[in-house]
Structures are given as C-alpha cells and as structure tokens.
Amino acid sequence: MKIRNIRLKDIDIKKINFKKINLKKINKSITLKLFVVTALVFIVFISSTLAIQSLFFGQFYMSKKKNDLQNGMEKFRVSYNKTTDEQKIAELIRDFEDTNNAKMLILNSNGKSKFITRPGSEKTEALRLRLINDIIKKWTMDPSIIIDIKASNKPVTILTDKRGNETRYMISAVPDNSKDEIIFAVTSLQPVNEASSVIKEFYFYFYIVALFLIVILSLIYSNMVTKPLLELNDSASKMADLDFSKKCNIKREDEIGNLADTLNFLSENLNKSLTSLKEANSKLEEDIEKERRLEKMRKEFVAAVSHELKTPISLIGGYAEGLKDDIFEGEEKDYYIDVIIDESKKMANLVADMLDLSQLESGNFKLVKEEFYIDELLKTTIKKFAAVFNDKNIKFDINFIENTKVHADWSRMEQVITNFITNAIRHTNEDGSIMVNMKQQEDRVLISIENTGENISEDEMDKIWDNFYKIDKSRTRKLGGTGIGLAIVKNILMLHGSEYGVKNTDKGVKFYFTLKKV
Template sequence: MKKLSVKLGILFFLIIFGLITFMFFFLHKGIAESRVEEELKALKARGNSHSAILEKHFSIETIDHVVLMESESMTDVIITDKNGNVLGSSSDTASFEKYLRIPSSSISAEGEIVEDNWKDEPYIATISPIEVNGQLAAYVFMFENTASVHSLIQGLNDHFFLAGWISVCLTIIIIIFLSRGITKPLLKMKEATSQISKGQFSVSLPIASNDELGDLAKSIELLATDLNYLKQERNEFLASISHELRTPLTYIKGYADIVQKRKLPDEEREKYLKIIVEETNRLSELIKELFNLAKIDQNSFVIHKECIDLKLFFKKMEQKLSLAFQEKKINFELLCPENTLIQADPLRLEQIILNLLDNSIKYSQAGAKIELKAWKNKKSIHISVLDNGKGIPEKEIPLIFNRFYRVEKSRTRSLGGTGLGLAIVKELVQAHGAEIMVNSQENVGTEIELIFKGELKR
C-alpha cells in the first residue's frame, strides 16, 4: 500500500506540476509581451508628445529644449530633418546610426515602431513625424535602452520563480495529504480482507465518505457478514446432515443386529424389519434431496419450460394426493379458472406444488382445509397453497427456507421430512425466475404464494 501511495503521489505531482508549468509559461509569456508592448507604446507616446510641441514651435530653441529634457531621462531623442540630417540629439548619435533610417513611405501621425527586438538589440526605437504648415519637416526618433526592459523581465522572472517554488511546495504538501487520505482507507480495507482470508469475519471499517471508497468499505463489510453467515450455515448444514444420517443409520444398525442375533417371534421380527425398511426409505429420500440440492447449487440441471394448463395440471396432482387427503380427512379445494396457462417446467413445478401440499398435510389437523388456488394478475400468474394448520411463528418465517431448518425443534419423527423440502422449493422457484412469499399466523394457518412473471395467452 505504501507503494501505491508513492505511485499516486508521483502521478499527482507530475500532472499538477505539468499543469502549473504549462500555465506559468503562457502567463509569463503573455505578461512579458504585454509589458514590452507597454514600454513601446509609452516610448512612442513620448515621441508623439515632442513632435506635437515641435509642430507648434519648430525652432532651434524648441529643439534644444526637447533635447535637454531627454538628456535627464532614461530615454534618448534624436531630431532629424526630413533628409536625415541630425538637428539635435540628447546623446552621442554614433550608437543610434543604424536606427536613423528615413522611411521610404509616409509615416502615420501616430508614429511607428522602428525597432522592437528587445531580446537581441541594445535599444528599442520609435519614429514620429513633424509637420509644419501641412508639410513634412522633420522626424523625432525616440530610443530606450533594452537593459531596462531586461531588468523588468528579470524582475518578472524572479516573481514567477518564487511563485513556482511556492506552488511546487504547496503541491507536494497537498499531494502527501491527498495520497494518504486515499490510501489510508485502502490500507484498512487491505487489513480487513487479510483478516477475512484468515477466517476472521468480524471486521468493521469506518465509512467516512459517501463515495466509491465508502461503497467499497460497505461491500467489504457486507462480504464479511455474508461469509460469516455462510460459515455458520455450513457448520449447521454439516451438523444437520450428520444428525439426519446418523439417526436412520442408528435405527437400521440397531434393529438389524437385533434381528440377526436374537431368535424373535415372526410378529416382532416383522415389526423390526418394517422399521428398518422405513428408515432405509427415509435415508434414501434424504440422499435424493441432497443430490437435488447439489445439482441446483452447481447449476447442473436445466429448466425445460412448457405451456401448462394449470387446471388440468392441478387435477392430476389432486388424484395423486387423494389417498393422503382421505387418510387425514383433509378437505381439499381447488380454485383455478379455465384456460389458466403458464410457462414452466412440468416436473419441477409438480415437485414445488407437491412439497407445499405435503407440508400443509403434515402440519394440519384431521378435518382441516387445504386450498390450492391459481389466478391471473396483469402479466403474472399467481399460485397459492393455503391451509388452516399449525402456522409458523412470525420470527421463524424468514428461516423456513434454510436447509435442514424445522419449526419443530424437537425434530419429531412423527412429522417425517428431512428439512430440505422448502429449501429445494425456493431454489426451483428462483430457477423459474419467479418469487415466493409466505404469510402465516401461529394456530391460524399458512399461505405460500408463488408469482410467475409473464403469463401465456392463447
């Protein structure tokens, strides 16, 4: 994680430093050019001012006065006639001869720039015309040593250099706090995932922000909770399998030993053999349901959907269970409109409904009522199994689909079952893309409703 913080820091620094350098370059260039342009404009304005005075009073005295004024300033002036002959100069003209070029074309009254290459030339220069009675009479050449411009730019460079260093230092400080702020929660998440990998699922992460890092912290906590639940469920599952397998095996082994080692009357022998057969069947049923669950978990079974007429489908199931209804004197009622069609796997749907009806029969008293109902609701088909049996305590309802879970904690053998039926039902319902809901009250009854999306119409 330290490597990540270093990488992030370097990446942020390069990006921010590149942006700062880019902006500083163009800002410096713009300010420097602006300042040089201001110097040239000021120099040209000064020349235009002298030109305006000389146009009003063009004489030797006025020329000498202008020259005297410039001799005490940072700039220099040279006044020539229209042919280029020097009439007056504030400094030795030898230094300015290369700039004293008479233009071949007329010059604007606002003046023009003669030299603006401040980087390589010793002077910048402007020229302003002097007109007397509407006729060109002379020129005013203004000069400024570029050393002053260089000094101005150097001062600007110093300011930018200082600002650059301050920006770099602040950037480094910000990046250090920023990279630590990002990597600190990641480091805690890494420690949490390390604990999870060692089987320690009681992890807690501070969720200080409502962003992607906060979402990741929530996801890790949720993962730890789910893994802890799965671990507990696996332990309970293994304990339940152990219990469920041991019980019938104990009965089989015990009664088989009795039958084998003792000389029993035929009636008692028949009784023990019947128990052995019952427990063998129970064991076979348990292994079958475990095998079904294994196939569901591995997605190794396929749902083959067909168009099913629920009225006819339920009638066949009623015939299969008629003996069970008669034995327990159950009042069974089937409510299903004609031509109620559904897309489902007939074998799996039968397995679902049989499981639900079997549970209703087991947990209902003699003379109870069981209702199997189906109806259409917009674009879905609803199937409901309703009984007025023992019901399920409210706190137990979310748990009834867990494997080997039984509301009857005593695991009484009189009720039979393996505790896997509803777990298989839920998996098969979800494999159909359907939903299952439970509504139950203790000592009142239970209703389990299946909702299949997308009805099929003829």
Template structure:
C-alpha cells in the same frame, strides 16, 4: 505578476520574448546607425547622377534661356547648387533662389582637394574622408546656342547630422526598447501561457481523480484542440472510473454473496452430516442387536423392515440433497418450455389423493383450464408437489386443503390453503431455510426432511416467480404468481 519562484511557462515565454525583442530592436538600431549614412550617400549620389543625365538629355534641343525653368526645377528637386559656365569660367546660369552654404567649385583644372571619379568628359569630386561633406559633378551640357560645363554641388552634411542625432538619442532609445520589449513580452507571455496554465490546472485535477473541471479555450488553434482532447479524455476517464467503481461494488457484492453462500454451504454440510448420522447410528444399532440376538431384536424380520424404512428415508434425503446441490450450481439453467400448468396441478392433486384420504382430509380443487406458463416441466412439478404435499402433511386430520388456479389481470395465481393450522409469524420466513422444521421432534414421519420448502424457494427463484406464505383466518395460504408475459410464451 509573474511567478518567479520557479521557472514556469509564463516566465520562460516572458524571458525569451523579452530577449528576442531587445536583441531585434538593438540590431535594427545598430543597422540604422552604421549603415544608414553609407546607404543614404549611395542613394543620394545615384539619384543625382541619374537626374543629371536626364537634365543633359532634356536641354539638348533648346537654348540656355529656354532651359532656365528646367534648370530651376532640377535645383529645387535635388537641393543642389547648379552653375553653368564656359571653359573660361564665365558663369551663364546661377539659380537666383539658391543660397549656398558651401563654396561652389568651378575648377579648371579641378582643385587638389577633389577626387575625379568619372573619367574623360565627366568629372565627379568628393571632398574629405569617409562620408564627404559635399559631392560635386562636372558634366558637359549642350544647348542650341553652344556647349558648356554644368557644375553640380550637393551637400551631404544631413547624413552626418542624422548619425549624430541617432547617437545622442541612444539612451532614450535603449530605455524605450527595454520598456516596450518588457511590456510586449509580458502581454505575449500572458496570452500564450494563460491557456496552457488552464490546461495544466485541469490536468492536475485529473491526476487527483477530479473530473469535474472543464477546460474552455476558444483560440481556434492547436491549443484549443488540445483543450478539447483533454476534456474528452476527462469524460472518458470519468466514465471508465464510474464503470470500474460499479464493477468494484458488484465484485464486492459477489464476494459477499459468495462468502454467505460458502457459510450456508458449510452449515448445510454440517446439517446433512447431523441428519445422516442419526439414522445411520439407528440402523447400525439395530443390525448389531439382530446379529447378537439381543432381546426384542431376535425378531429379525420386524427390525430388518424398520431398518429398510430408515434407509429409504435416508435415500429420499440424499435425493433431496442432490436436488438442492443441482439447483445451487452457479451455471444452472432451467429447461424452459410452454407448460400447461392446469393439467400439471390436476395431476399432482390426483397423485396425492391417497395421502389426503388416509388423513380424511377433504381436497377442494378450483382449477381454471387451459392456462400455460413458461417453465421447466420437472422443476415446476417438483415445486407444486412439495407445496400440496406439505399442505396435506401439516393439516390436522379431517380438515380441508383447497387448491386454486386462476387467471388475474396481470398474473396467473396458484393458491394452496390448508385449514386448521397456524404458523408463528417469526417462523414464516424460517420455513424456507434448509432443514428447518416447525415440528421440533424431528420425526420424519411428521416433520419431513426440512428441505421441501427450501427446494420450492430455489425453483421459484430460478423461474423469477413471486411467492408468498401467510396466515389467514382459515389457515395457512401459499400463493404463487406467474407473470403474464411468461404465461404468454
């Protein structure tokens, strides 16, 4: 059923098509009613006149007896009454098979009810007004046995009968026109509007950001092209929306990370302030006491040396803070080169030999020669130095620190083991946080600044190198795994 509540495309097409069909059919019907009689009259008279001319020409060289077959054929073909007579009215030919339904005029002169339409030797007569009932032609006709007059009379009554029949049939014609027009319009409206309604349905779902519906129309015309364009638009919008959603999720993650970094940055600054406040206060107190020569601080040489040591620790802390700040820069990029990691580790072990000897710690090195990795030389040295230095610093006196570097099937592994110590499982992840110290006294001589392993973590993350800190039966093991594809650079 058509939706009549609002003027949809189906209703519009239906109404327009119905109106066109009704108007067209009515127009054709009126044309038939008003113009068919006159057209038929002209056609009939013209055909009769042409046939008469041909008949006269055909019988010129034969006698009237020989022309009887042609005359009978003419009568049957044109359904007329043909009478051939002389100028005195004597009938020489009359078709035996013709039964006249009207009076045959053999005028001389023509009766008053006829009108002469062909001058001189040719007479055409029309009876009545408007479309006449009969049509008469009198024309001279010549045979070998003499010249005579052919009186031809044709009835035009069927024209009036056809007009009356059309008029009587008008109510039925109107009903048929309306029914056929409405049925045809309904079918046409459905054929035309159905694909448009499907396109409209898909477009509405697209407006609601639902791109799952596909418009399938196979009409091989512009509507099919529109359907394909709509499907392509839907696909492109779906792809764009997916990309926007991914970008939005990434943006949310970036914002969340930025917030976390901002929180860490505030915490980092607060911790730095605390770390710097204590030594500055200590130095200021010592300097004021030395200036005022209070108690033991009268020995200026001794306490100036201590103040210098504190300031050196502060300088080291500031340098590490600057290093952290540089590594935390958003656009920081390491200067990668092919580094001989075997030589780098050996050099660091020799450099820290003084500190291991001071604590009677045995250094065991198992370094495979000729191993290379793609890394930033300075950053790699900084990370390895911090790891080995921490191993020495946190190992009890007289214990052992073992450094191994070797090639595995998929990695180059660097392992640093310091014996005689354990780290609580809950603290294994915390040791990589800035300013976190396992040694709770916060003594820099025994606990360091708390930034060493944090710097190691950032350097390894920048190089996309995996690392692990774990407890073993012998102590604490730090493992770094350089991927082979990096090492082959």
C-alpha cells in the same frame, strides 16, 4: 488455494500522489508572465526605434543627402558629356534640380560660370545663378581647391558652416575633364535639429498612446494564449481525480489543438480502461462471493447431512445387530425389519433431496421451460394425494381458473406443488382441510395452498425456507419429512423469477407463489 480479492474500492485514490495544480495560481502566473513578456517586447522595440531615430536621424539625413547628390552628379556628367545642345543641356539641368531639389552651376577652366539658359523666367534664372555664384565663390576662393577637384576626377562634397540662423548648404563638385569644366550642385539643408525636436515631441505623445495600446493588446493576447492552456489544465486535473466527463472544446489547427485532441483521446481511453477494470473487478467479486457461498454451503451440507443421517444409521445399525443376535422373534422381528426398511427409504429420499438441492444452489442449474396449463398440472398432482386425504379424513377444496397458460419447467413446478401439498398434509390434523386457490394478477397468476392447523411464529417465518430447518423436529421426523423440501421450493421459484411466501390465516397457514402467464 486462497484467492485474494483486490477491489477497486480498496485502492484509495486520495493516497495516490497526484500533483495538484492551483488553477488560480496558474492563471495568474501564465497570464502575468505572458503579459509582461509581450509588453516588454513591444516597449523595447518601440523605445529602441524611437531612440535610434532621435540619435541617428540627423546623421542619416546628411549621409543620404550626400549620396543622392553625388550619384545624381555622376549621372548628369555622363549625360552632359554626350551632348552639346544647350536646349538638351538645359533640360538635363532642370531634371537634375527637380529630382535632387538642388541648384546647378557649371564653371569653365577660367573659373567663370557658364550661363546655361533654363526654360522659364530669365529674372528667376538670374537670381538662381547669382545665389549659386555667391555660395560657390566663398568655397572656391582658394585656387588649390579647383586643382584638387580636377585631379580627383570624382565628386567632392562639403558643408557650409552654420552661422546664426543662416541656412546651411551642401555643395557637391564633380570635374568634367573632357570639357575642362567643373559641375557644381548646391542644395539647402533643412533645419534637421528643429525637425528632430518636433519629432521628439511627437514621439512623446506617440509613446504614451503606444504604451496604452501595448497594455491592452498584451492583455488580450495573453488571455487568448492562456485560455486554452487553462482549459487543458482543468481537463487534466479532472482526469487526475478520475473524472472523465470534462472534454477540451478547443478547435484549433495548431499544437494546442493537437494537444487538446490527444488529451480527449487519452481521457476516453482511460475511461474505457477503468470501466473495464471496474466490470472485471465486479465480476471477480461476484465469483469470489459465489465461491464463498458454495464453500459455506458445502460445510453446512456436510454438517446437516451428518446430523440427519445420524439417527437413521443408528437405528438401522442397532436393529440389525439385534436381528443378527436373534434378540427379536416373531412379530417383533418383523416390526424391526420394517423399521430398517423404512429408515433406508427415508435415507434414500434424504440423499435424493440433498443432491437435488445441491444442483439448484450451484448456480449452474438450467430450467427446461415450456408452455403448459398450470391448472392441468395442479389437477394431475393433487390426484396423487387422494388416498392420503381419505386416510386422514382431510377435506380438500379446489378453486381453479381453467386454461391458464404459463411458461415454466413442468417437472420442477410439479415438485413445488408436491412439496407444498405434502407440507400441508403433514401439518393438518385429522378432519382438517386444505384449500388450493388460483387468482389472476395482471400478467401473473397467484397460486396458494392453505391448510388448517397451528400458526407459524413470526420468528420462524423466514427460517422455514432454510436447509434442514424444522419447526417441530419430532413431528416432522414422524411424518417422514427431510427438512429441505421448502429450501428446494425456494430455489426453484427463484429460478423462475416468482414471488413466493407464507403467512398465517385465521384457519392456519397459507403458502403462495406466482407464475408469469403467457
């Protein structure tokens, strides 16, 4: 089954059709529209107010004056009918005139004015009555008017004609049938047209100032409204580019504030989701890469095993057939039997090493670490090779640092040291020498195994750690090497987090590795 790796980097974000929004365009659009709408609303409102006042102020003034005067007359008539005390009546007249800014006169059934003394100067009162008499006389010259007023039993109001610069008056009459009298009230009308003209001129200057204030306030208001919207759009645009660093710093207790909080919440959740997706994708890549490496290792393993086992199997098969056919006799027969046994041991060693290497390279191998003295391990391991050193007449020099404690896997480190020493023995000629040295390096200890002999070419320095790589295949086979010893060493040291390597020296070749001290 093939696993297809869908990686986040394969998704071209630029190809996703995010609708890009021009911030400058939005800025101009929203601010301008809001400014125009706000300004127009204020202008229409003020213009309408001024126009209504200019057109209907006069009519409103007349209507209001008429209603107030008639209502006042009705109230006065009710109070007037309840008393006969002239002093009380005089107070009622005074209150009415002060309240309505009007002059009052009462006519009896004969059409004569009924003089009612009002507190104050008699001369002033006489002038008041004469003025009222003159106005009312013009209005009541027709007797039918008096008859109509009495018949209606409700206030009747008229306006005098305007002649030149004369002041116009509003006259209101209400019959008092209980006393067979008519109550008149006269009030002068202010020159509304003149006042209206002044008001219009005032409105002109007011309108100019108002327009200026409207423009300023509309700009301020539109900026106050659009600023958080632009910030929201900026954050949303950053989110569209998968940049979640931008946050909306809008602290408002309204819909815009709620929207900002929601956008921040969305940004945080998207960031977490994408981070989780990236981590999952990275893990998937690692798993697939690991699977590929294992598959490659399996193929290389099978190919290498086939190649390595081909020669010993051929030898064993050929010699076994010869022995079966009695081709060999005597000492020759014993020799070939020994060859078969030797090749069988080599095959067993090779299979054991390959299984060991397979475990180490699987990625699932667990070290069994413990604290121990590395110098003791070196001494114990080296003693096993004493006979070999004597057989090849190899001089062995040791430089130990006593009581150097490390935290590592004892058996695997023994395997590392054994491989290095075995490798050194194979490449050291008779009468050569091997030097094992320990050196302190801050929190680590450096261990090196150096042997005399030929140097390794620079091209092969890195290759010697690969599986089944042999510098001198014929010589290695003769000495019994499997070709995967250094590959096993490399994997063990990598699991320990050790630094390791090889370098040429004046005498030969030096292998080294480090371990962390306790």
